[in-house]
Amino acid sequence: MVGETKKRSKNASTSSSTPQTPVKLIKEEVFSNAIEFEEKEESKFNRDQFKTCFTELNKLIQEVSDLKSKNTEEAKKKIVEKRIQGSLIIVKLKKLNRLDKIRLANRRELLAKEKLNVDSNRLKLQNLIYEADHLKKEINKCISFKSEDEDIKLVSMEEFLKIAPEESRTPEILEDKHALRMARLEFELQQRKEYAKQCKELEKEKEEVAEKIVALKDNLDSLLPNLQNVCKATRPIQKILNMPFEIEWEIQKIVRLLPQPLYMAYTKLLAYSEVIDNNLSVSVDGNEDEALQLENERKQGKDEKELDENEDSENEAEENDFEESDNRRKVQRRQSRIESQNQKRQKLFAHHPLSVQFQLKSKKRKETLSVTLNYLPDMSIVTVQGKFNLDNAQSVAAGDIMTPDRILSGLYEGDYGMESPSPHTSYQLQNVQLNPKDLSKLLDEKMLGKPYKWAQRLCGISVTSKLNIDESFKLCDETVPQLIRQMHKRVSARMKLYHQIQSLEIGKITISGNVRISSILQQFVSLSFAEYSVIPCTKRFIESEIVGANDLFYRAVVTRGSAKLECYIAVRDNFPIFALQLSYDNKYNAENSSHIREIEGFVNGIKCDSVDNVLSLQLQRAMTSLDIFLETESFQHQDGEFHQEKNFSCSFRGRGRSRPYQPKVVGCTTSFKHIGY
Known part of the structure; x- marks a missing residue:
């Protein structure tokens, strides 16, 4: 200790004896030196030092806590030492924290410098891309450059x-x-x-x-x-000479606007009426202005076709746009499709503004049959409307006979106007979402009539092949005379049948010969095909296709006493066909009774070539046959209900027990004999 004090005193004396000049440092130098030192230390900085310091500090705190629990002098001394060590560690942590801040600031400066460098490079890249695009555009302009002389068409x-x-x-x-x-x-x-x-x-x-x-x-x-x-x-002279030139000029002016099929029918019917049939008259009806407008449109047909093609292409493009659009546009497209569909249907059923009408007057009576021919250009078919003028039409049962459809239907075999004569029509209707089977109904709704096959031939239209003008005129020439005769024949036959049914409806029957009929015509009414087809005795006629749904059907009830004979009549091709059913103790018809079958054959076997009242004669045969059957049957069973009022020599003949139904006139009396004898 003494030596140490001596040394200190020597040092003190030497220090006091040799005066030292203090070094003065400028603040800026101190600060810069500190920064340099910190930067050097920062380069040596490692984040693991934080972890080491914290570990040591936790260890010291734990040791201090253990020493405090001992509470000894030695422990207190160690606590003081431990505090000093902990303070040094805290100082070191502050230093490490400061170095971390400096390191973070340096890294941020470096990042900012790199960002500036990247931004500048990015701007340079964008400038280069813009310049490249500009150069490409200029190159394309140069490549696609066309001189004005290139559009000139040279030789x-x-x-x-x-x-x-x-x-x-x-x-x-x-x-x-x-x-x-x-x-x-x-x-x-x-x-x-x-x-x-x-x-x-x-x-x-x-x-x-x-x-x-x-x-x-x-x-x-x-x-x-x-x-x-x-x-x-010159009009007074025209009237005196009966030469109405002006009227004929006006008619010819309208006739020129007719479509070709109607024009053919008009010219041929007019020629036939002037030369052969005075009871036939022909005229042209319709709107002349609309026909003239249609003719002008037809002349510009080529331009319209081109416009239609352009419209179709535009519609297809619009539809493609609609498919890619939202729901609102889809609804609009659906509505436009519906409108275009309706327009196509209207165009398909549109008829020419002009029509040809011809009238057939009855030769003996005042009845007139008017027939109107309409032409449907899109379908290329002719439809027929009829009208029959009948005076004093009061009969109920005979009312259906004189309707135009009944007169014009069936003029030729199987021609009832229910189907289109053209094979193209079914595909045209399917194209506009319509059923070809509903054609007749659709034409009736539009009041266009029915497309009869004879109407197509009358207008020079062939169903099977396309004809030139000469062939069409030839077909029309062949059809007109035969058709007019057939119509006259049909009207005459139906008028005869009408008057017969009119009389039968009120119970009045024309009796030929001196024959007394005891049975009574109780009822005569018309039937529908549905009512006719459910009757048992009529099924064989329907199954064998002797009668069909387009025929006329009636029911006549003949009675005598307790017996009742029901006559179910089908009028086909102007000839009545009887199906009989007898109610007498039981129900008998041609299926279960040979006697009824014999009567039915006798009634239907009448010859009608030159007889005007076939139906009345057939009904008369049925009534007389019923009288003979009942009188012979009563005579056989001797029941006394029916007395013999007819003249016959033999009641039964042959194995079939046939009866004398055939009348035989001898002088002023009429007797009956067996059929075939």
Whole structure:
């Protein structure tokens, strides 16, 4: 200790004896030195040092806690040492924290510098891309550049070599493409100048001709009033001579607007009426203005077709746009489709504004059958509307006989106008979402009539093949006489049948011969096909297709005492067919009784070639046959209900026990014999 004090004193004396000059540092130098030192230390900084310091500090705290629990002097001394060590560790942590802050600031500065560098490079890249795009556009412009002379249509090279002047087609020019192009352009310019000069001359000539035409047209316009005055002045002479030229001119003016099928029918029917049938008259009805407008549209058909094709392409493009659009546009497209579908249907059923009407007057009576022919251009078929004028039409049962559909249907075998005669019609209807089976119903709704096959032949339309004009006129020539005769025959037969049914409906029957009929016609009414088809005795006629749904059906009830004979009548092709059913103790018909079968054959076997009252005669046969059957049956069973009032020698004959239904007139009396004897 003494030595140490001596040393200290020596040091103190030496230090005091040798005066030291203090070093003065500037604040900026101190700060810069500190920064340099911190940066050097920061380069040595490691984050693991934080972890080491914290571990040591936790260990010291734990040791201090253990020493405090001992509470000894030695422990207190160690606690003081441990505090000093902990303070040094905390100082070291502060230093590490400061170094971490400096390190973070340095890294941020470096990041900012890198960002600036990246941004500058990005701007340079964008500038280069923009310049490249600009250069590409310029290159494309240069590539796609077209000179104005490229749109000029020049003469072909062969023609140029033939007609061009010699100086324009020298070998030097032909070898140089540019010189050749210039020579061809120069040659084209000279030619066009010549053509322009010729065009001017032709325009002058055209103007002169137009002036002449205007002068001639003025003369014609001034001529029309003079002709009209002449026509007015000659009208009294026309009436006296019965030569209505003006009326015929007006008719011919309308007739020229008729479509070809109706024009053929009109000309042939008119010729037939003037030469052969005076009871036939022909006329043209309809709107002349609409027909004239339609004729003008037909002349411009080619332009309209091109417009239609453009519209179709536009519609297809619109539909494609609609498919890619939202729900609102889909709804609009659906509505436009519905509207276009309705327009197609209306166009399909649109008929020509003009129609041909011919009237058939009855030869003996005042009845008139009017037939109107309508033409449907899109379907290429002719439809028929009928009207029958009948005086004093009061009968109920006979009312259906004289309807136009009943008269015009079935003029030819199987021709009832229920189907289209053209095979194309079914596909046309399917194209507009319509059922071909509903054609007759659709035509009736639009009041167009029925498409009979005879109407197509009358208008020169062939169902199987397309005919030229000469063949169409030939077909029309062959059809008109036969059709008019058939119509006269049908009207005459139906009028006879009408008057017969009218009499039978009130119970009045015409009896031929001196025959007394004991049975009574109780009822005579009309039936529908559905009512007729459910009767047992009529099924064999329906199954064998002797009768069909288009025939006329009636029911006559004949009674005598307790017996009742029901006659179910089907009128087909103007001939009545009887189906009988007898109610007498039981129900009998041709299926279960040979006697009824014999009566039915006798009634239906009547000859009708020259007889006007076939139905009345058939009903008379049925009534007399019923009387004979009941009288012979009562005589056989001796029941006394029916007494013999007819003259017959033998009641039964043969193994079939046939009865004498055949009348035989002897003088003023009528007797009955067996059929075939």
